Amino acid sequence: MNVSKSSYEGVSLLDNSFATLSADPGHKVYGERCSKIDGKEYRFWDPFRSKLCAAMRKELKNFPFAPGSKTLYLGASTGTTISHLSDIVGESGELFAVEIAPQCMKSLIALSDRRQNIIPIHADARQPQQYEEVGQVDALYQDVAQPDQDDIIIKNARMFLKPGGIAMICIKSQSIDVTKDPKLVFDAVVKKLETAFEILEKIRLEPFDKDHLFVVLKFRG
Numbered sequence: 015m016n017v018s019k020s021s022y023e024g025v026s027l028l029d030n031s032f033a034t035l036s037a038d039p040g041h042k043v044y045g046e047r048c049s050k051i052d053g054k055e056y057r058f059w060d061p062f063r064s065k066l067c068a069a070m071r072k073e074l075k076n077f078p079f080a081p082g083s084k085t086l087y088l089g090a091s092t093g094t095t096i097s098h099l100s101d102i103v104g105e106s107g108e109l110f111a112v113e114i115a116p117q118c119m120k121s122l123i124a125l126s127d128r129r130q131n132i133i134p135i136h137a138d139a140r141q142p143q144q145y146e147e148v149g150q151v152d153a154l155y156q157d158v159a160q161p162d163q164d165d166i167i168i169k170n171a172r173m174f175l176k177p178g179g180i181a182m183i184c185i186k187s188q189s190i191d192v193t194k195d196p197k198l199v200f201d202a203v204v205k206k207l208e209t210a211f212e213i214l215e216k217i218r219l220e221p222f223d224k225d226h227l228f229v230v231l232k233f234r235g
Contacts, residue, residue, distance in 0.1 A: 024102030034101035068222035177235025
């Protein structure tokens with residue numbers, strides 16, 4: 015199996031699939047495939063399980079994650095995408111993982127026990143004052159299935175994201191209005207986001223996720 019660098023920092027290509035060098039060899043997070051090459055363990059990144067990876071497969075251009083970077087992640091769920099970001103940002107990086115569901119928090123806490131750069135936060139992303147100690151971050155990532163997901167990311171950006179920082183949001187049309195055409199829902203959300211951000215990229219995630227728009231934003235601050 016051939017290993018080469020991808021265009022994304024900290025991400026490798028293994029036979030045309032994205033993979034990250036495991037920071038916790040011998041332990042899988044979500045049943046992902048792993049491969050040992052030259053004494054190193056690589057974890058295959060599944061685009062059907064991670065919307066960030068799906069966007070990468072659809073030629074995402076902006077990638078704000080790097081060794082030492084600090085990210086606030088809203089809607090961390092059980093930690094699938096977070097675990098790959100943990101591989102990328104390394105021991106000097108920090109990933110503040112906000113999640114409201116108790117069952118998901120159990121998984122995140124277990125993951126953080128093995129990966130010190132993940133800081134699980136049991137809180138409501140609508141109430142960023144609950145985790146104000148996070149401070150300023152380099153990047154903001156949001157995967158929250160709520161009707162007011164545009165308000166949530168704007169509120170969190172104003173509180174935590176550095177001026178010019180990159181934000182990413184996974185817009186789920188079915189979580190906002192199931193009766194409308196997804197494109198109309200996406201257009202309305204993007205228009206709202208433009209009040210606080212410059213729109214850098216808009217990526218439909220089919221065939222990996224249906225009725226999802228991945229939007230990359232630059233915070234005006």
